[in-house]
Amino acid sequence: MLLEKLKLHNFRQFLGIQEIDFAMDADQKNVTVVFGENGRGKTGIFRAIMFCLYGDRLISQDERIDESEIKLVNLQALQQAEPQEPVDSFVELEFSHHQIQYVLTRKLLGMLTEHGEQIEEISSVNLVRKEPKGNSKIITNDMEINDEIKKVLDRGLKDYFLFDGEKIERLTRASKEQRKEISSAIRNLLNVNALERSVAALTKLVKQFEADLKNTSHAELAQILLELSRIEDKLLAGKEDISNIDEEISHAEEEKQSLDQELDKYKEIGHLVQRRKDYLEVIEKSNKTKASLLGEMKSQLAKSSILLVSETILEVYKHLCDMKEKGEIPPEIRKELIERIISDEVCICGRELIKGTTEYKCIQAWKQRTSDVVMQDMALQLWHQLGIVDKSIDDIVNSTQSLLIQYANTRNDIEEYEEKLNVISEQIGGSERSDIGDLERQRTSVEIKLRHLEAKKQNLESNQKTLNNERSHQIDQKSELEKEVSMQDEITGRAITARKVRDALETVHDEFTKEIRLMISKLASELFVKLLDAQGREMLHEIAVKDDYSLELLDRWHSPFLANISAGQRQIMSISLIAALAKLAAKNNVFEMPFFMDTPFGRLSHDHRKNLIFELPKICSQWILLATDTEFGRSEAKDLKASGKWGKFYILKAVEGGATQIKPIAVEKSGVYLRNTEVPG
Amino acid sequence: MEDINDRILQKLKKYDKETSKLAILALELSVNEGESFVIEHLKIKIREVVKKRGGADASRKA
Numbered sequence: 001m002l003l004e005k006l007k008l009h010n011f012r013q014f015l016g017i018q019e020i021d022f023a024m025d026a027d028q029k030n031v032t033v034v035f036g037e038n039g040r041g042k043t044g045i046f047r048a049i050m051f052c053l054y055g056d057r058l059i060s061q062d063e064r065i066d067e068s069e070i071k072l073v074n075l076q077a078l079q080q081a082e083p084q085e086p087v088d089s090f091v092e093l094e095f096s097h098h099q100i101q102y103v104l105t106r107k108l109l110g111m112l113t114e115h116g117e118q119i120e121e122i123s124s125v126n127l128v129r130k131e132p133k134g135n136s137k138i139i140t141n142d143m144e145i146n147d148e149i150k151k152v153l154d155r156g157l158k159d160y161f162l163f164d165g166e167k168i169e170r171l172t173r174a175s176k177e178q179r180k181e182i183s184s185a186i187r188n189l190l191n192v193n194a195l196e197r198s199v200a201a202l203t204k205l206v207k208q209f210e211a212d213l214k215n216t217s218h219a220e221l222a223q224i225l226l227e228l229s230r231i232e233d234k235l236l237a238g239k240e241d242i243s244n245i246d247e248e249i250s251h252a253e254e255e256k257q258s259l260d261q262e263l264d265k266y267k268e269i270g271h272l273v274q275r276r277k278d279y280l281e282v283i284e285k286s287n288k289t290k291a292s293l294l295g296e297m298k299s300q301l302a303k304s305s306i307l308l309v310s311e312t313i314l315e316v317y318k319h320l321c322d323m324k325e326k327g328e329i330p331p332e333i334r335k336e337l338i339e340r341i342i343s344d345e346v347c348i349c350g351r352e353l354i355k356g357t358t359e360y361k362c363i364q365a366w367k368q369r370t371s372d373v374v375m376q377d378m379a380l381q382l383w384h385q386l387g388i389v390d391k392s393i394d395d396i397v398n399s400t401q402s403l404l405i406q407y408a409n410t411r412n413d414i415e416e417y418e419e420k421l422n423v424i425s426e427q428i429g430g431s432e433r434s435d436i437g438d439l440e441r442q443r444t445s446v447e448i449k450l451r452h453l454e455a456k457k458q459n460l461e462s463n464q465k466t467l468n469n470e471r472s473h474q475i476d477q478k479s480e481l482e483k484e485v486s487m488q489d490e491i492t493g494r495a496i497t498a499r500k501v502r503d504a505l506e507t508v509h510d511e512f513t514k515e516i517r518l519m520i521s522k523l524a525s526e527l528f529v530k531l532l533d534a535q536g537r538e539m540l541h542e543i544a545v546k547d548d549y550s551l552e553l554l555d556r557w558h559s560p561f562l563a564n565i566s567a568g569q570r571q572i573m574s575i576s577l578i579a580a581l582a583k584l585a586a587k588n589n590v591f592e593m594p595f596f597m598d599t600p601f602g603r604l605s606h607d608h609r610k611n612l613i614f615e616l617p618k619i620c621s622q623w624i625l626l627a628t629d630t631e632f633g634r635s636e637a638k639d640l641k642a643s644g645k646w647g648k649f650y651i652l653k654a655v656e657g658g659a660t661q662i663k664p665i666a667v668e669k670s671g672v673y674l675r676n677t678e679v680p681g
Numbered sequence: 682m683e684d685i686n687d688r689i690l691q692k693l694k695k696y697d698k699e700t701s702k703l704a705i706l707a708l709e710l711s712v713n714e715g716e717s718f719v720i721e722h723l724k725i726k727i728r729e730v731v732k733k734r735g736g737a738d739a740s741r742k743a
Contacts, residue, residue, distance in 0.1 A: 191686045197711035198704070201719040208724070493731035498723070501703045508692040508704075515688070585686075 001097045001152050001161075002622050003049075003594050008662075010077040010089040010110075012044035013652075015659035020045070022594075023647025024622050031623045031645045034662075035632055035673065036652030041660040042626035046598045047072075049162060052091040052106050053149055055122065061164050061598075073110025073120045076657045086111045089120075097152045097592065101130040104145070153593070156188050160578050162596040165603070169570035171577060172551055172562065179250075182577070183549035189585045190516055195509045202502035203232075209495035221481045225495060228474045231467050238464045245457045246548055252450045257563055259443045266439060269428050276428065279421045283414055290410045297403050304400045310393050317386035320379060329379045338367045516584060517545040523580035524573075530615050531572045533607035540565070543573060551577065568603045575612070579619050594622035601631035610639050617645035633675045641667065699730060 003022045008014040023029045036042050043061070050056045057070045073089040081087050089108040096102065104127045110120035127139040127148055139145050153161065171182060187193040210225045266273065306313070323329045337348070342363060345353045353360055482496060524543040532540060540561060542554040553573060555561040565573070575595075582591035595616060601609045613636060617623050623645075625632070640646045649670050653661045665673060693704045706726060710719045 191689065191708075191712065194708055194711045195689060197716065198707040198719065201711060201716050201723065202707055204716070205720050205723055205727070208720075209727075490728070490731050490735055493735065494727050497699070497703070497727050497731055500700050501707060501723075501727075504693065504696045504700050504704050505707065508689060511692060512686075512689055 001095055001593050003093065003095050003596070003624065005092075005094040006045065006048065006052075007090075007092040007094075008045075008048055009091075010074040010087060011048055011072060011091055011108075012074065013041035013658075013660040014044065014662065015074050015076050015655075015657070018660075018662040020650055020662055021648060021664075022622065022624060025647065029645055029647025030621060031617050031625070031640060031643075032648040032650070033625045033627060033632065033637075033640070033646065033670075034650045034652065035627055035629070035670075036660070037629055040652035040654060042628065042652065043598055044660075045626060046162070046164075046596070048091045049093060049596065050158075052093040052104055053153070054155055054158070055106065055125070059164075060159060071110075071118050071120065073108055073118070074659065075118065076659050078110055078112045078118060081112075084111060084114060088123075095152070099132045101128075102148075102152070103128040103130075104149070154188060156184060160185055160581065161593050163598070165571060165597045165600040168574045168578075168597075169567055169603075171574040172553075172570045179548055179550045182545075182551065185581060186516065186520065186545075186549065189581050190512075192509070192513060192516075195505060195512065199502060199505045199509060202498060202505060206495065206498045206502055209491070209498050212491050213495050221478065221492065224474055224478045224481060228471065228478065231471045231474065235464060235467050235471065238460055238467065242457060242460050242464070245453055245460065249450065249453045249457065250548060250550065252446055252453060256443060256446045256450065259439055259446065261563055263439050263443065272424055272428050276421060276424045279417045279424065283417045283421065286410050286414045286417070290407065290414065293403060293407045293410060297400075297407065300396075300400055300403055304396050306389065307393065307396060307400070310397075313386055313389055313393070317383070317390050320383035320386060323379070324383060329383065330376050335367065338363060342367065517547070517549075519584055520577070520580045521545050523583050524576040527579050527615065527619065528573055528576040531576060531608065531611045532569070533605065533611070536569060540569070543576060568605055568608055571603050572608055572612070575616070579616070583619065592621050594624055595620045596624045596626075598626045599631065600625045600627060601636065602628075604631075606635070609636055613639045614643050617643055629675055634671050635676075637670045637674050641670075699734075703727065703730065 002024045004024055005022065006020045008018045010016065020032070020034065023032045034042060034045060043059070047057075047059050050059050051072065057067050057072065058065065062070065073087055077087045077089070086109045089110055090105055092103065092105040094101070094103050104125075106125045107123045108120055109123045110118065112118055125140070125142060125145060127145045128136060129139065129148065130136045139148060187196070207229060210222075210229055213222045213225055320329065341347060341353065342360075345355070347353050347359070347363075353363065482492070521542065521544050524545075525541070528540070528543050529537055539555055540553060541556045541558065544552045544554055546552055551562065551573070552560050553562040553565060578595075582593055585591055601612070604612065609631075627636075637646075646667050649665045649667045651663050651665055651673050653663050655661045689708065690705065693701050693708070695701075696704065703723070703726065707719065707723055710722055714722075
C-alpha cells in the first residue's frame with residue numbers, strides 16, 4: 001500500500017477542502033512531513049486516514065473517550081450554515097496496492113440542532129478500484145469495501161504501520177497481550193495463521209477418514225490408526241498443558257523480574273531504608289515509654305498534690321517542732337495541776353502562793369499557755385504526721401522531678417527522631433515500597449513457584465517424549481501394515497493420504513515459525529544497532545524473539561537487558577521489529593506499506609532521531625511524519641534533506657475562526673518555518 | 682498479503698508431488714475460506730486423488 005493523496009472537506013479542524021499529496025517514490029523521495037504546533041490538527045489527519053479506511057471515529061490514543069464525544073464535522077462550517085441545515089464533510093484517500101489504484105471516499109453529514117447540539121452520521125462510502133489495464137470498478141457495499149481494504153491492510157495490522165510514535169514502544173512490554181499482539185502480527189503478515197488453519201482442518205479430516213476405516217475389514221490397521229489418533233490427542237492436550245505452564249512460567253518470571261527491579265532499587269536506598277526502620281523502631285519504643293511515664297505521672301499526681309501545700313506544711317511542722325523543743329507540747333505540767341495549784345494557792349513544793357505575787361502571775365501565764373489534753377494530743381499527733389510528710393516530700397519531689405525529666409527527654413527524643421524520619425523519607429522519595437523483607441519473601445515464593453512449574457513442565461515434556469516414541473512405534477507398525485494392505489483400497493488410501501498431507505503441513509509449520517523467529521531477530525537486531533546511538537550500540541547487542549513471541553533484548557554479554565532500557569530505546573526497538581516484519585513479508589526488496597507516524601520523535605534523543613531519519617526511508621516504501629515544533633526543527637530538517645528522501649513538506653497553519661489550513665511548502669524553504677534545534681558539538 | 686509466503690511454498694514443494702499439491706491446496710483454501718469448507722473441499726479432492734491413483738495402479742497391473 002502506498003498513500004498518494006488525502007483530501008479533507010470540513011473534517012475536524014479543516015474548513016473547506018484541504019489536500020495533501022504524499023511523496024511516494026520508493027526509490028527517490030518517499031518522505032512527507034506534516035508539521036504543526038499542538039492543536040493544529042496533526043492527529044486530525046491521522047484520524048482522517050483511520051476514519052476513511054476503517055470508518056473508525058476513535059483512534060488508539062482516545063483512551064476512555066466515548067465514541068459519541070468525537071465530532072468529525074468542522075464546527076465552523078456548521079456554524080456558518082443556516083440553523084438545522086446539513087453540512088457535507090468527507091475524507092477521500094487515494095492509494096495504490098500491487099499496482100491497483102484505489103480512491104476511497106467516506107462522507108458525513110453534520111448539523112447543529114436548535115439547541116446547538118452537534119449531530120452527525122456517515123452518509124455514504126464508496127471505493128473506486130482501478131486495475132493496471134484500466135478496468136475500473138465502483139464498490140458501494142460496506143462489506144465489499146471492508147473485504148477490499150482487508151486485502152490491502154488488515155485491521156489487525158494497521159497499528160503496525162499507522163501509529164503514534166510515543167505509544168509504539170508498547171510492543172516491547174512482555175505482557176500476555178503484547179506477546180499475543182506480536183504473535184498475531186507475525187502470523188498475519190507471514191500467513192502462518194493460514195498454515196495453522198490448514199493443519200487444523202486436515203487433522204479433522206484425518207479423523208473423519210479414520211472413522212470410516214474402522215468399519216473396514218482391515219481391523220489391525222484400523223486399530224493402529226485409532227491408537228495413533230488417541231496418542232495424537234494426548235500429544236495435543238500435552239502441548240496445550242505445556243503452553244499453559246509456559247504462560248504461567250512467563251508470568252512468574254515477569255513477577256520475579258519486577259521484584260528484582262524493586263529489590264535493586266531497594267539496594268540503592270537500602271541503608272536509608274534500614275535507618276528509617278531503625279528510627280521507626282526508636283520512635284515506637286519512645287512512644288511506649290512516653291505512655292508508661294504518663295501512666296506513672298498520673299498515679300504520682302495523687303501523691304504529689306501535697307507539694308502544692310508543702311511550704312505551709314513545712315512551716316506548721318517547724319512551728320510544732322519549736323513548740324515541742326520549748327516543751328509546749330506536750331507541756332511539762334498538765335493544765336489540771338496548774339489549776340489545782342491556783343485554787344489551793346499552794347505550790348507543789350509546799351510554799352504558799354499569794355495572789356498578786358510574781359510567782360502567782362507566772363503560774364497564771366503558764367496556765368494560759370497550757371492547752372487542754374485533747375488539743376495537746378492532737379498537736380502531738382500532727383507533729384508526728386507532719387514529720388512523716390516532711391520526710392516523704394523530698395521523695396515525692398525527687399520522683400516527680402525524675403518523671404518529668406524522663407518524660408521531657410522522651411518527648412524530645414521522639415521529636416528528634418521524627419525530624420530525622422522526615423529527612424530520610426524525603427531522601428527515599430516518598431516511595432511506598434514495602435519492606436525489603438517482604439520483597440525477598442515474595443521473591444522466594446515466586447522462585448519456589450517457578451521451580452514447581454519447571455518440574456511440572458519437565459514431567460509433561462517427558463510424557464510427551466514417551467508419547468512421541470509410542471507414536472513413532474505405531475507409525476512403523478502402520479507402515480508395515482500399509483504395505484500388506486492393498487493400496488487400491490480407497491478408504492485406507494484416503495486416511496493415509498490425508499495424514500501424510502497433515503504431517504507435511506505440520507512439519508513445515510514448525511520449521512517455518514522457528515526460522516522466521518530467527519530471521520526477525522536477525523533483521524530487527526541489524527536495524528536496531530544502526531538506529532542506536534554510540535553508547536547504546538556499545539551496550540546493546542541483539543533483539544531476540546522467544547518461542548512465545550515475547551521480545552528480549554540481549555546486551556553484549558548476551559544477558560537479558562530489556563528491563564533497563566529507556567522509553568526512546570524501546571521506541572527504536574519497536575520500530576526495528578516492525579521494519580523487520582515488513583522486510584520479511586516483502587516479496588521484493590521493499591515492503592509496500594507506509595510508515596505513518598504521529599509524534600515520531602517525541603521521546604527520541606538527537607542521535608536516535610538522526611539515525612532514524614537516515615535509515616528508515618531506506619527500508620520502508622513511504623514514510624509520513626506528523627511532527628510538532630518540539631521534535632522537528634532545523635537540525636532534523638537538515639538531516640532529512642541530506643538523506644535525499646524528503647519529498648513533501650506541509651505546515652498546518654491556523655486561520656481565522658480557529659480552523660487549520662494545510663499549506664504546501666517547498667522542502668528547500670522548510671527552514672524558514674522551523675525552529676533552531678541544532679545540537680552544539 | 683493474501684498470497685502464501687514463498688518460504689512455506691518452497692518447503693512444501695520438497696514433498697512428493699501428490700502430498701505437496703494437496704498441502705498447497707489446503708493452504709490456499711485456508712487463507713480465505715472457513716474450516717468446514719476447507720474440510721469438504723479437501724475430502725472431495727483426496728477421494729479423487731486416491732481413486733485416480735487406484736485406477737492407475739490397476740491399469741499398470743493389467
